[in-house]
Amino acid sequence: MKRTGIAVRLAVLILACSLVILTGIVWYNYVVSRNIIISQDEHTGAGLAQATSARISKVLYAVQKVADSIAYTLEDAEISPKLIDDLGRRVLAGNPEIFGTAIAFEPYSFDPARLYFAPYHYRSQNRIASTNLGSRDYRYFHMDWYQLAKELDKAIWTEPYYDEGGGHALMCTYSVPFYRQVDGKRTFAGVVTADIDLTWLQSMISEVDVYDSGHVFLLSRYGTFISSPNPDLIMNETIFTWAEERGVPELRDVGRAMVQGKSGYRELKDLPGVGDVFLYYMPLPAENWSLAIVFPKDEMLAGVTHLSHTVAIIGLAGFLALAALVIFISGGITRPLRKLTVVANRVASGDLDQKVPEIRTRDEVGELATSFKTMKTSLKEYIANLTTATAERERIESELRIAREIQMGILPKLFPPFPERSEFDVYASIEPAKEVGGDLYDFFFVDDRHFCFLVGDVSGKGVPAAFFMAVTKTLLKVVAERGLDPGPILSKVNADLAAENESCMFVTLFLAIVDIETGETRYANAGHNPPVFLRKGSEPExxxxxxxPVAGVMEDMEYSTKTMRMEPGDSLFIYTDGVTEAMDGDRNMYSDPRLLELLGTLGAVPAQELVTAVDVSIKAFTGGAEQSDDITMLAMQFHGPLGTNKES
Amino acid sequence: MDITNEQRGDWQIMTVHGRLDAATAPDFDKSFQTIQDVVPLKVALDLAGLEYISSAGLRSILAAGKKAHASSGKIVFAGLAGMVEEVFRVSGFTAMFEFYSSVDEAVAS
Structure with missing residues (x-):
């Protein structure tokens, strides 16, 4: 399984949350500021449209005023061609917005001899030129600018047209009818005009700044483009034909509203060549024109987009900084943990000399490191102590084992011990308990005829018992070899042992000396459990x-010597209480009766066979339960003097 | 093993139950230490409840006897029976100490 570290998980979690929050903020910021900008631009757009229309109206109004005042002047002035020429030149010089001006008279009304009289002043190559309108090809009184003013009897603005009469330019003309007193009657006398050049109008409108690719256009009362940044449209297209051509049905609705003199605002999707736009329109009532301002949406929202980009970039930078910080911090938290893990693994594999990394933070990790350090030190101390203790115990155990080996070594182990002696047969065994005990046995010739054998049991266990046993055995041999009777031997040994025996250790002893010529056996017993006498052909007793009393306690103690006679074939079985008190798993004792019964079944068998049989029986009884005391046995079978032995 | 100590007149009475062997002898020694400084030390050991005594137990008793002797007092035994009596007898303790059939009898001596 792949392990995901705390640092990684922490970083991923925090960064994911931050990313969501950040994205939310950027998005919300974009939406809200976009809405603010749009609503602001709605006002701006409307304001701009108003300002533009006011500006145009102002210009056109000035033009109208000039024409109006000329018409007014002509009503009762003495008119001469010179005056008209001066007037026309003065008007053009004082009104740069006027392209041309004409004073067109009714046929024959100025001079009954002249059909046409219409002096026209206009701008041509930065100079003021003049001409007289009217010819066979240009009957000016049939022109719209003349007819409409005359017939409607009021001042009008014409539709844009290309003037072929004199100016040879795209223009709109303001026409004012003027009157003169004829026979006391106010009679229509002609039309005063003032032209504006659409090119000039266009250049004036294009000064209105509507973003980079935004623009303003003007429509006539029938929807014809009067002004547009695209000169091809002017006079050639109406908004309706253009909408049809470009397949933008919404634009026709806009055109209809504009022609009807309404004002409003419209968002148009995907306008060809421009893209998404916002469009504001409003009428210029005096001329029945309509003005529209086109805002490209992209540019309008460029600020918002830029702001959003900036916010996103700042956010991203912040996010990266946060990511670095989170990774650094979480790394800082887990780095000591990782170090600790490495050391812990090494310690676990037994290397207690590993240096615990110094972690100085005052947090949980620092505490852990301190605890770990303490644990390692304690563990090291503990193991050192344990090693010392184990070594010590092993040393003591080894010494005890050696002591036990020495102890066992001083007991005779070689059987048969006297192969040249056929008068008797002796065999002994000692089965030491786990703990060092104090059982002993021994046999030796006191002189040629007298064979001494003994079994003893020192109270308690351990090294003191072993020492006491060794001392006892040595003393017994030394004293017995002086040729004393068993009683005095024990008395002497007892006295020696009891002297300075503060610890109250004692030893039980059974010691017998047999005359191998006669079978007469003298013995003494210092508190030892009674041996069994196996008389050939009788039950054991x-x-x-x-x-x-036991030996080694009271100094002034006299032991008595008893005598019995052994016949050839008789055996004496001496043992320690380890035999009868051997226990099975349920702590039942082997017991005296069981021993006596077993010995009864054996008959007169050789000493080794006798001891082995009892040993086998004890082992069968205990069934492997742990032995708590030394088991010591000694058997002596008397065969009789040399002669009888051979005979039998 | 279970040991109870009781004082009756100038007698210290120790009642021992269970087994007195190498494992429990130290407990007996400890219990005896609580009374060993009385002079003269007269102890009656009630061994009617004693089931088994090993050589280590005998040694503890001998040591107690020696202490009592040294303070011109004595240690006597009561209620011995069965195997325990046998061990006492075989070990020659019967020649060294006084035995009574009951504590009352021992205290009255």
Whole structure:
């Protein structure tokens, strides 16, 4: 399984949350500021449209005023061609917005001899030129600018047209009818005109700044383009034909509203060549024109988009900074943990000399490191102590084992011990308990005829018992070899042992000396459990206890010597209480009766066979339960003097 | 093993139950230490409840006897029976100490 570290998880979680929040902020910011900008631009657009229309109206109004005042002047002035020429030149010089001006008279009304009289002043190559309108090809009184003013009897603005009469330019003309008193009657006398050049109008309108690619256009009362940044449209297209051509039905609705003299605002999707736009329109009532301002949406929202980009970039930078910080911090938190893990693994594999990394933070990780350090030190101390203790114990155990080996080594182990002696047969065994005990046995010739054998059991266990046993055995041999009787031997040994025996250790002893010529056996017993006498052909019986005290406690103690006679084939079985008190798993004892019963079934068998049989029986009884005491046995079978032995 | 101590007149009475062997002998020694400084030390050991005594137990008793002797007092035994009595007898303790059939009898001596 792949492990995901705390640092990585923390970083991913925090960064994911931050990213969501950040995205939310940028998005919200964009939407809200977009809405603000749009609503602001609605006002701006309307304002701009108003300002533009006011500006145009102002110009056109000035033009109208000039024409109006000329018409007014002509009503009762003395008119001469010279005056008209001066008037026309003065008007053009003082009104740069006027392209040309004409004073067109009714046929024959100025001079009954002249059909045409219409002096026209206009601008041509930065100079003021003049001509007289009217010819066979240009009957001016049939022109719209003349007819409409005359017939409607009021001042009018014409539709844009290309003037072929004199100016040879695209223009709109303001026409004012003027009157003169003829026979006391106010009679229509002609039309005063003032032209504006659409090119000039266009250049004036194009000064209105509507973003980079935004623009203003003017429509006539029938929807014809009067002004547009695209000169091809002017006079050639109406908004309706253009909408048809470009397949923008919404634009026809806009055109209809504009022709009807309404004002409003419209968002248009995907206008050809421009894209999404906002469009504001309003009428110029005096001329029945309509003005529209086109805002490209992209440019309008460029600020918002830019702002959003900036916010997004700042956000991204912040996010990256946050990411770096989170990774740094979480790395800082887990770095010591990772170090600790490495050290912990090494410590776990037994290397207690690993140096715990110094972590100085005062947080949980720092505490962990301190605890870990303490644990490692304690562990090291503990292991050192344990090693010392184990070594110590092993040393003591080893010494105890050596002590036990020495102890066992001083007991005779070689059987048969006297192969040249056929008068008797002796065999002994000692089965040491786990703990060092104090059982002992020994046998030796006191002289040629007298064979001494003994079994003893020192109270308690351990090294003191082993020492006491060794001392006892040595003392016994030394004393017995002086040729004393068993009783005095024990008395002497007891006295020696009891002297300075503060610890109250004691030893039970059974010691017998047999005359191998006669079978006469003398023995003494210092508190030892009675041996069994196996008389050939009879049931085994206990050697009667003398009830004399254990040795080593009271110095002035006299032990008595008893005598019995062994016949050839008789055996004496001496043992320690390890035999009868051997326990099975349920703590039942082997017991005296069981021993006696077993010995009864054996008959007169050789000493080794006798001891082995008892040993086998004990082992069968205990069934492998742990042995709590030394088990020591000694058997001596008397064969009789040399002669009898051979005979039998 | 279970040991109870009781004082009756100038007698210290120790009642021992269970087994007195190498494992429990130290407990007996400890219990005996609580009374060993009385002079003269007269102890009656009630061993009617004693099931088993090993050589280590005998040694503890001998040590107690020696202490009592040293303070011109004595240690006597009551209620011995069965195997325990046998061990005492075989070990020659019967020649060294006084035995009574009951504590009352021992205290009255």
């Amino acid at each position: 206990w050697v009667p206890p003398l009830n004399e």
